[in-house]
Amino acid sequence: MGRGYSPAAVAPAIYLETYGCQMNFADTELILGHAGTAGYVRTTDPAAADVILLNTCAVREHAEERVIGRLTDLARLKAARPELVLGMSGCMAQHHRVTVTKRVPMVDLVIGPDAYRRLPALLDAIRASRDPITDFRDAPDDDPNATPRGRRARVATDVRLDPSEDYADLRSARAPGAVRAWITVMRGCDRFCTFCVVPYVRGRERSLPIDAVLREVRDVVADGAREVVFLGQTVNAYRDGACDFAELLRRAAGIPGLARIRFTSPHPADVTPGLIAVMRDVPAVAPQLHLPVQSGSDAVLDRMARGYTTAAFRELVARVRDAVPDVALSTDVIVGFPGETAADYDATRRLLAELRFDQAYLYKYSPRSLTRAAAWEDSVPEAEKSRRLSEVIALQEGIAVECHRAWIGRAVEVLVEGPARRPAGHVAGKTPQYATTVMNGDAAPGALVTGTVVAATGHTLIASAAVPAALDLAG
Ligand code: SF4
Numbered sequence: 471m472g473r474g475y476s477p478a479a480v481a482p483a484i485y486l487e488t489y490g491c492q493m494n495f496a497d498t499e500l501i502l503g504h505a506g507t508a509g510y511v512r513t514t515d516p517a518a519a520d521v522i523l524l525n526t527c528a529v530r531e532h533a534e535e536r537v538i539g540r541l542t543d544l545a546r547l548k549a550a551r552p553e554l555v556l557g558m559s560g561c562m563a564q565h566h567r568v569t570v571t572k573r574v575p576m577v578d579l580v581i582g583p584d585a586y587r588r589l590p591a592l593l594d595a596i597r598a599s600r601d602p603i604t605d606f607r608d609a610p611d612d613d614p615n616a617t618p619r620g621r622r623a624r625v626a627t628d629v630r631l632d633p634s635e636d637y638a639d640l641r642s643a644r645a646p647g648a649v650r651a652w653i654t655v656m657r658g659c660d661r662f663c664t665f666c667v668v669p670y671v672r673g674r675e676r677s678l679p680i681d682a683v684l685r686e687v688r689d690v691v692a693d694g695a696r697e698v699v700f701l702g703q704t705v706n707a708y709r710d711g712a713c714d715f716a717e718l719l720r721r722a723a724g725i726p727g728l729a730r731i732r733f734t735s736p737h738p739a740d741v742t743p744g745l746i747a748v749m750r751d752v753p754a755v756a757p758q759l760h761l762p763v764q765s766g767s768d769a770v771l772d773r774m775a776r777g778y779t780t781a782a783f784r785e786l787v788a789r790v791r792d793a794v795p796d797v798a799l800s801t802d803v804i805v806g807f808p809g810e811t812a813a814d815y816d817a818t819r820r821l822l823a824e825l826r827f828d829q830a831y832l833y834k835y836s837p838r839s840l841t842r843a844a845a846w847e848d849s850v851p852e853a854e855k856s857r858r859l860s861e862v863i864a865l866q867e868g869i870a871v872e873c874h875r876a877w878i879g880r881a882v883e884v885l886v887e888g889p890a891r892r893p894a895g896h897v898a899g900k901t902p903q904y905a906t907t908v909m910n911g912d913a914a915p916g917a918l919v920t921g922t923v924v925a926a927t928g929h930t931l932i933a934s935a936a937v938p939a940a941l942d943l944a945g
Pocket residue numbers: 659660661662663666667668669703704737
């Protein structure tokens with residue numbers, strides 16, 4: 471039975487589920503922090519919530535269908551408890567702001583990534599009055615998802631893209647005691663790659679003031695974090711006046727108590743000599759770089775509007791590897807992009823085999839409405855996309871295992887995150903290269919411990935602080 475709305479008696483409870491990229495997870499912490507200052511408390515039980523919010527991703531159709539299925543499930547709770555507020559935030563909310571309420575009519579709230587500041591006010595309005603609120607101020611007339619303004623009642627919608635919104639003054643609610651903190655330093659993207667919906671749903675690039683970022687780093691270190699991960703859609707496009715991303719890293723690395731800094735996701739075309747120099751010269755900046763290549767074919771890269779050629783990308787990889795010993799490189803690849811021929815695909819496969827990334831996130835293309843590529847013929851048949859994807863996955867799995875095995879016999883420094891799930895008497899953490907490592911011992915979370923790698927799978931290193939043990943990681 472529902473608890474009803476009684477602000478004087480019980481703080482309303484908010485339940486959030488997060489889909490998609492790390493920026494969305496950071497936005498969930500932002501939403502929870504902002505809702506917390508407005509009197510909402512977090513619950514991990516949707517059945518106990520007064521507000522349920524799914525913070526969603528629009529990058530892939532598959533993820534969107536999962537969200538629709540989950541909303542449909544959760545709508546059953548609302549059927550039993552009409553006062554429950556069921557909402558959706560994030561990129562998919564922005565992208566499908568109108569169609570989602572057709573597919574799941576129980577949805578009360580649709581809020582985009584630039585409107586979280588207004589979330590408490592919208593929630594309070596819905597819960598206090600139960601009056602319909604309709605606000606389609608940002609639905610452009612040519613939006614294929616749009617319906618005539620105001621036609622549907624009972625949905626609170628705020629999907630305005632605000633190029634000045636950076637949330638620099640809001641406090642995120644992070645998990646207490648976490649060793650690693652994720653800090654958004656810039657939002658949006660100006661690049662408009664032809665397959666990507668991000669510039670349409672997260673708006674244009676904007677960077678947080680450097681003072682706000684450094685204050686956040688000091689705060690999370692004071693709360694116990696030893697590592698920060700700077701986040702942005704094109705994080706290395708960060709700029710505040712004369713301070714570029716390399717300078718931001720350099721200044722953050724000077725904060726006492728901070729052991730490591732990482733960042734994601736950089737754009738290859740924005741990797742400057744200054745950034746490589748900081749990765750080379752500043753020990754706290756981890757030797758780990760995500761370089762999304764997307765394709766090994768210049769013709770496809772050109773149609774994707776990526777802004778580099780395969781030759782420039784190879785040269786960049788060589789410079790980074792030359793400057794930063796033992797750097798771990800990862801990448802993103804899309805197979806089956808419109809017009810990708812067998813020869814284009816083969817060039818991608820060969821590039822992966824040649825550059826030997828430690829890790830690769832491999833996808834098959836799916837059209838996203840609003841993007842330029844969505845208007846082009848989706849020319850590679852689904853079965854062929856799947857075949858290409860399976861082939862590169864198998865290739866990359868082999869490379870990843872070999873990359874990990876190359877660490878056997880070498881010393882690694884592990885930032886301990888907590889007890890390992892197995893075996894007993896071991897801790898788990900990450901190397902500077904972000905390799906998940908299991909090591910004997912009982913060091914506390916946040917400790918930096920050194921061991922020797924004795925075994926490796928494609929996903930995990932096993933290290934020994936003393937005598938190599940025969941570890942059973944199966945089961
Ligand atoms: S750089 Fe391209 S792929 Fe990355 S977020 Fe921007 S538009 Fe999307």
